[in-house]
Amino acid sequence: MQYSEASIGRIFILRLENGDQIPGTIEKFAKDKQIGSATVLFIGGADKDSKVVVGPEDGSAKDPIPQVNELIGVSEAVGVGTIFVNEDEIPKLHLHSAFGRDGETVTGCTREGIDIWHIGEVIILELINSSAQRRIDPATGFELLEV
Template sequence: MKYSEANLGRIFILRLEHGDKVPDTIEKFAKDHQIDSAILHFLRGVDTNSKVVVGQEDGTAKKPRAMVTELLGTSER
């Protein structure tokens, strides 16, 4: 087993407006605030047919491929 310990750092709460592109908005915010790693929680507000990256298809691959899923409605994926 491997583990690491972390301390709670800065916390940001973002509310995107209608028409904001999720990846573009979050990536710009992260760049503007010098954020190089984060945990992201979505609370409501993702439209049906939105696509999100939920992980890597193969975590051991030298060149990872994103595992993308399309949200078809209310989902807990």
């Protein structure tokens, strides 16, 4: 385990609107506001055909291929994640969310693109005085959090 200590800085409340996309909208906001580290809470609606990464097709493969599901209809959504800058000092969102519709739930990473359906509410709690950063891990190729 690795760890880093931080303090809470600014708190932002965002109302995403119909057609806004996660992660792009949140990452652009973080860049514009110079947010280097944060925790993110999300609740709202996700439009049909939004894409969710639900895990690798083969978790034992040397280069796992992500499995991507498209939402088959408008879905209720709730998620939690983090923002940390990468090696290029660009804020990157890592948000996992659960999407529900008609008794079915899909849970996964939003990195392939979630389109907001009418409204998305996001709370960003900025973390300050931390050295945590996303860096490419040579063994996996993943952009992992280093603290």
